[in-house]
Amino acid sequence: MDGTVLVADDDRTIRTVLTQALTRAGCKVHATSSLTTLMRWVAEGKGDVVISDVMMPDGNGLEMLPKISQDRPGLPVIVISAQNTIMTAIQAAEAEAYDYLPKPFDLPDLMKRTAKALELKAHNPARATEDDRPDELPLVGRTAIMQALYRVVARVMNTDLPVLIWGESGTGKSLIARAIHDFSDRRSLPFVTATSADLQDLEGPARVLARVKGGTLLIDEISDIPEELQARIVRMMDTPGDYTPRFLATSQSDLTEAMEAGRVRKDLYYRLSGATLNVPALRERVDDIPLLADHFLVRGEKTGQAPRVLSEAAAEIFRTYSWPGNVRQLENAVRRLGLTSRAVEITASEVEQVLGSQPELEPIRSAGDTEKLGASVARHLKRYFDLHGNMLPPPGLYQRILREVEIPLIEIALDATGGNQAKCADLLGINRNTLRKKITDLDIEVTRRRKLM
Numbered sequence: 001m002d003g004t005v006l007v008a009d010d011d012r013t014i015r016t017v018l019t020q021a022l023t024r025a026g027c028k029v030h031a032t033s034s035l036t037t038l039m040r041w042v043a044e045g046k047g048d049v050v051i052s053d054v055m056m057p058d059g060n061g062l063e064m065l066p067k068i069s070q071d072r073p074g075l076p077v078i079v080i081s082a083q084n085t086i087m088t089a090i091q092a093a094e095a096e097a098y099d100y101l102p103k104p105f106d107l108p109d110l111m112k113r114t115a116k117a118l119e120l121k122a123h124n125p126a127r128a129t130e131d132d133r134p135d136e137l138p139l140v141g142r143t144a145i146m147q148a149l150y151r152v153v154a155r156v157m158n159t160d161l162p163v164l165i166w167g168e169s170g171t172g173k174s175l176i177a178r179a180i181h182d183f184s185d186r187r188s189l190p191f192v193t194a195t196s197a198d199l200q201d202l203e204g205p206a207r208v209l210a211r212v213k214g215g216t217l218l219i220d221e222i223s224d225i226p227e228e229l230q231a232r233i234v235r236m237m238d239t240p241g242d243y244t245p246r247f248l249a250t251s252q253s254d255l256t257e258a259m260e261a262g263r264v265r266k267d268l269y270y271r272l273s274g275a276t277l278n279v280p281a282l283r284e285r286v287d288d289i290p291l292l293a294d295h296f297l298v299r300g301e302k303t304g305q306a307p308r309v310l311s312e313a314a315a316e317i318f319r320t321y322s323w324p325g326n327v328r329q330l331e332n333a334v335r336r337l338g339l340t341s342r343a344v345e346i347t348a349s350e351v352e353q354v355l356g357s358q359p360e361l362e363p364i365r366s367a368g369d370t371e372k373l374g375a376s377v378a379r380h381l382k383r384y385f386d387l388h389g390n391m392l393p394p395p396g397l398y399q400r401i402l403r404e405v406e407i408p409l410i411e412i413a414l415d416a417t418g419g420n421q422a423k424c425a426d427l428l429g430i431n432r433n434t435l436r437k438k439i440t441d442l443d444i445e446v447t448r449r450r451k452l453m
Contacts, residue, residue, distance in 0.1 A: 163276075
């Protein structure tokens with residue numbers, strides 16, 4: 001890499017790591033813990049790329065993006081932030097930041113993005129942000145799958161493409177739809193949700209279009225709408241009248257499968273799937289569960305509840321629970337614990353009491369009992385790559401995927417053999433010492449018991 005990089009972060013360790021890595025890559029680096037210093041450097045014409053944190057001791061890095069654009073049009077700014085919410089990603093995109101990365105970030109990935117920014121710095125138009133934004137959205141997550149979703153939302157936000165949002169009940173599909181509207185150019189226009197009941201009679205589509213007035217129209221649970229009403233939606237999309245709205249739709253199942261099964265019209269599917277967003281189930285992002293629980297506990301405090309925190313044991317139970325109701329179920333459980341817990345620290349037994357009567361996980365969609373493992377893995381991998389849009393996932397994908405498969409394989413094999421490592425190693429066809437090492441490296445718990453065969 002060749003160029004000068006300005007680094008602004010109040011964390012000395014991050015400044016040191018980035019300075020060393022960028023210097024080794026051939027860059028000149030100016031690092032500071034002050035936003036004021038960064039802005040002075042920018043005004044003086046220093047730097048070819050900026051890497052800046054959001055929350056700085058003397059200001060907000062996102063709020064400085066319009067000023068940077070004004071002083072230095074085309075200067076790429078890579079935003080890094082520990083505020084792992086969709087609002088941060090969207091605000092960065094709106095302010096035409098060159099890129100956005102959540103903390104903790106992957107250093108090789110950041111280096112790759114910086115190199116690309118140095119190459120393309122002359123082709124980065126800027127646009128000022130506006131201040132009429134909600135302070136907070138309940139879409140929280142620092143896992144890679146959620147951050148990738150945030151980036152895709154930011155990219156489709158100000159287009160006119162129809163967007164299909166699918167995911168299990170309680171994952172936040174309607175929140176994603178509302179965020180697309182509230183942060184888009186249509187935010188001053190109505191946001192209208194239409195259900196089957198709104199389209200029952202012949203005048204239904206006309207009434208819906210009259211209400212939306214060129215704003216955003218969300219069609220709720222499209223796969224549950226009867227075929228006759230689906231035909232009306234197709235006609236409504238083809239002849240919207242004087243004001244064409246932005247069309248969004250939600251579904252609890254993958255509409256590709258619903259279309260192939262004949263539950264969704266092909267012409268409707270092709271009109272709605274301009275962009276497809278898959279909102280992951282909570283069990284696909286377990287590392288976000290403590291973050292979400294803390295978020296809901298803090299929200300409870302703001303409404304008058306006593307301060308509450310999860311004990312480590314309680315948090316672990318939350319992490320290992322199946323959450324068939326996803327984020328909505330988690331929120332309800334946390335709200336109940338916030339009201340009923342006897343002390344500041346919520347105990348494991350209190351969590352067990354609340355979750356004990358909850359239903360076990362029942363997947364709402366199935367690829368069929370005869371689907372081969374390879375086909376299932378391929379399906380999940382394709383969704384993972386699709387979530388990253390036109391960007392590649394972070395480096396190290398091979399080992400991450402192997403780990404995802406290896407852990408449940410060993411755990412299930414150990415359970416099947418009653419925790420007998422010799423039998424488990426023989427079942428898996430690996431050396432016993434190899435199995436022991438994997439158990440240690442992967443932090444797999446082994447429980448010896450008599451297996452009833």
